Amino acid sequence: MHVDVWHEVGERNVGRAGLLLIGLIVLLAIFAPVLTPYSPRENTSTQAFSRPSADHWLGTNDARQDIWTQLLYGARTSLSVGFGVALLSGFISVLVGGTAAIFGGLYDRFWMRIVDATIAIPDVVVIILVAAYLRPNVLLMILLLSALSWPGGARVIRAQTLTLKERMHVSAARTFGAGWSHLLFRHIVPDLAPVLVAIMIQDARRAVFMEAGLSFLGISDPSVMSWGKMMQYARVFTYLEVWKWWLLPTGLALSSTLIGLSFTGYALESALDPRLRDRDDHAEGGV
């Protein structure tokens, strides 16, 4: 039975809510300069710790910076790290998982050993160690997070490719002498697309979470604004009332991004899983 997975994600309430949230945050991040007259590091003329007002929607922080502006620019960092890791890590997953399945043999065994070993490594601690030595910036963060997140996807892609490999059109291409890269990117990846997107959404979600968590620990690019960093600064002032418009909105922005990603991912995964999607789902409009 042919299933239009993409269509189904949009049909489900979870999927719709997730896509809506992500869309909203992407728009806020793109149009940040239009939505605020300030820049994130600008020390405004308003006094420090002022309450939300027409000029400063979320008030100002201890350095007289506009919190709403910082929130908007923080979204840019979170989303670019998430997007970067999803692309890079997804690409490595396809490359390693796909070729391992196509070639098989010793090559396959070698990579699967590496995958098994890397999955067992606790990634936060590794990143903390590396970041303690190297100066963390956004690019390094994307590279590190990708290096630790591709193995999970590679395992799934490999399993899927093993079954796809036997399909008629792939065997046909093989008989005509197609090379592995042609097989992988022209014949297998298009069929893998929904699975790959599900993997990439999961990678992005973890990356956004990790970036925020690490900058909350103080491991972040000093030149960019990020939600984790804002929360780290705001946490010191919990004895004042400022947490209501400084700490909470920042945490909620981060949580909505994560929730948006996990809702979309969940809708996609349950559309893909034949055991979870069956007739009665449609009768009730899904979850």
Next chain:
Amino acid sequence: MEDQYGRPLEGPKVGWDIPKATVRAWALLRRAAFFTNYVVAFLLILTLNFVLPRLMPGDPFQAIYGQEALLAMTPQLKAQLIERLSLDQSMGQQFVAYILALVQGDLGYSYYYNQQVLTVILDFLPWTLLLMGTALVLSTLAGLVLGIESGYRRGRSLDKALLASLMFLNGFPDFFMGIVLLLFFGVVFGVVPLSGALTPYSGLEGLALVRDILHHLLAPLAALVLVRVTSPYLLTRNTMITTLRENFVMTARSKGCTEGQIKYRHAGRNSLLPVVTSTGLMVPQMITGALFVEIVFTYPGVGWLLYNSLLTRDYPLIQGILLMVTLAVLLANLLVDLLYLKIDPRVSDAR
């Protein structure tokens, strides 16, 4: 017998002419391959720990011990340490010295705490074990029960409400959940303590001490469980939905089993296996979660220690913690693999 990727294992075909000893040797070899993952992972971490400080430009001594430690260093002490780390010798010899020291339980010396790294870590470890252990058990149990109930009532209002709210909670990062709980229950309502694992210098003993510890544990534990309950819940719910369609459930129903028996004894039992596996896989994430939550609540566990050593640039301590955490994660995975053999007759049958 299939390997872990569901692919038939190629080995000698068991026929008339293959001696039993060969078959047994093959089984042993397969068992050995099972442990290789753990060895490889551990070696990767060891190498990272060894290479990273030595790749840094400048004095490797400074990279290994951190700038602050150098201030307190006398020339004699420095000479002694250089000899111990074999820093004046080749990379290969340095690696051998490093491994030898580790084998003897020497993880290095923390200048901030003025103690052996291992001693410092062991001081902080019990609190992390308490927090993580209870969080792991509670979230798994809660996930199982909620998943069974929810999967049984699939599509009805309770199922939908549970699914939506748990998915929503899962979106909160642990540290933000911790902050929210701290702000509302600690700052606004003042019902839980703001930091620490027990009241200092209170001189409490016996039951009062236990109550004090539990009181301090409550908020960090709640933060971890609320965020982490979703994955065992979703897994149980999914398994429940597939199992309820099986014939044996229909048999149970037709022979007049009560709803509770069908739910827990017949269908729910099948969820145990995937949930046990995922609990093992959750250990690394739980460590991450505990790390952040401990920092938010200034809970004196290994996570807080790691944060503190990051602030004080206590490199030997950071490396020691990384090694211990990796070891803990690998051990947990190994335990789950062994447990898996015990729970699932299909896996051990193949022997």
